[in-house]
Amino acid sequence: MLAEREEQLEALLVEREVEQFLYYEAELLDNRELHEWFDHVADDINYRMPRRLMRENTASVFSERGYYFNEDYGSLKARVERFDSEYAWAERPPTRTRRYVTNVRVTRDDEALAEDELFVEANLLVYLSRGDSEKHTFFSARREDVLRRRGDTFEIADREIRLDQTVLSTDNISIFL
Amino acid sequence: MAAGDKPSVTEQALQDARDSLDEGFFPLEFFHDENLHDLEMERIFGQAWVFIGHESEIPEPGDYARRYIGDDAFIFVRDESGEVNLLFDSCRHRGAQVCRAEQGNTSHFRCPYHGWTYKNDGDAAGIPQKSKAFKNLDREEYGLAHVPRLETYEGLVFASLAEEGPSFEEWLGDFKWYFDVHMKLPEGGMEVIGEPHRWVIDANWKTIADNFNGDSYHTAWAHGSVLDLELGGEETVGHAGTGDSLDRHIHCDGHTTSMRGFEDEDVFLTYPEGVVEDLFTKEDLSDAQWKLARQALSFTGAIFPNFGFLHFGDTTDDPEKDVAPFFTIRKWRPLGPDKMELWSWGLAPKNAPEEFKERMYKMYTSNFGPTGNFEQDDVPIWKGITESANGQFASSQNLQLNYQMGLEWMSEMELDDEWLGPGFAYSENLEEGGMRLFHEQWYEMLAGNDRTDATGTPMNVQEDQ
Incomplete structure (x- = not known):
């Protein structure tokens, strides 16, 4: 009984750690501290x-070949560094964003995971406001991450972003999700 | 007209503005106007050949995709006999839409309202309680309406809402010579990878038409970040009118392409040697077309009115990785004077190794589409033009945009007399004649004239010769 209780408490602590990391990550991205965010990207990442x-009969189906992002460490790094250029007009001035991360669930016993990895599912809602205007848009997505422990924090070892729109209502995607 | 709106452009104003294009001017307000949008939908998009999709998107019988010409929704579908059809998505009984999904496979489309059912070639198959309710209705007369004209060229399907008019072959004219180079260079042709990217932006469609009709001038400024990061070479992204590359702007029967390349070098758009050796074939190309492909580093171009393409070499998604080519085609679908839906497809040679096709698709998404390192920076600019065109000022001050680059009093601009292909080839890419050509055709069609009234000899050449 006590052992079971301890296990539950342990799971709760892990969930809290994961949530705090996701909130911190969202804050970095909202503040456009992209290099600090990129410090939490594993060098073997696949970011998709x-x-x-x-489709007529299926609620959630994704292309086998088509995507918006399919990045490894090098190409993701290039995307981050591009925004250092004074010619990266899409983010000059930066989009005002606010990320809401909810419905977080953590799975540990997935066979594909290493000892120090967690499988994390979450919902993401991003508010975007751009330019000298009242206009705004949203990205709504489900995210599936593999987070890997690194010291007292995490790094993102794998991320799949499952956007809810098929036709996007946005100029571009010049932010990280 | 809502209070505070500017008065709409009249047909008279349109006619009056026409002549100023010969001086290289085009009114800013024309990039945001309700009347013009309505005229464009009727006289351009109601007449022109508009891109629908590539056959490889619907390879099997029953495969379909919902596609649009202007405001009209169609079902692009391969029927049981393998024929490609374009059916108006509206039940013949009460007009409800019979196709709800973006893509799929079906033998029949069933109307959700009263259950009328159509085969995937459009024929009416079932009308509930017909013998009692519609006993004298001839089923054969009640199939889904087919688009009046549909043509396939190298797998690319185009359609026209007009019953009559120039054939697609006539519409494309000698520009086919250039497009053949893209479509026929690899043995087996090109195919679409995945599904098109679609996104709606608050910009007038003519802003992007301008851009694809030979805007070599913007590249180094709008896409300076790509240069800064060395994701694209100086010769691909660098300033127009500089460097040692073979730069040509080509105008041909109303369509345009701009190229960069290297004279007498084996460039082949930086396709890897293996692909060039195993797949590229002279079989369906003339010697001159082969030579063009061999020397080419990049192509941008547009087919009037709303089809664009980019076939680029020498770009990468990571400065540490090798460069690779990409090939993308697109359409811009006007949704209003200040709104359009962009459709963008990534292609690759059909018979190339899977790994290479994936790399080409990766290069496409890294550079273009909503997440492209180039394209991210274009769209907000086009949106800005549209906003500037919207208010009172553009109209009350009669602000004229300048398209004079390449006109004889502005630049030394020569035609390449030795050019290996059809049309007119300018020896420099610092010229804006492709955009003038686009707007000339736009004027002609809005006036109800034949587009070819504007597609002959370029205006600055007529002056000289």
């Missing part, structure tokens, strides 16, 4: 955003 499909 497949294209959602809209």
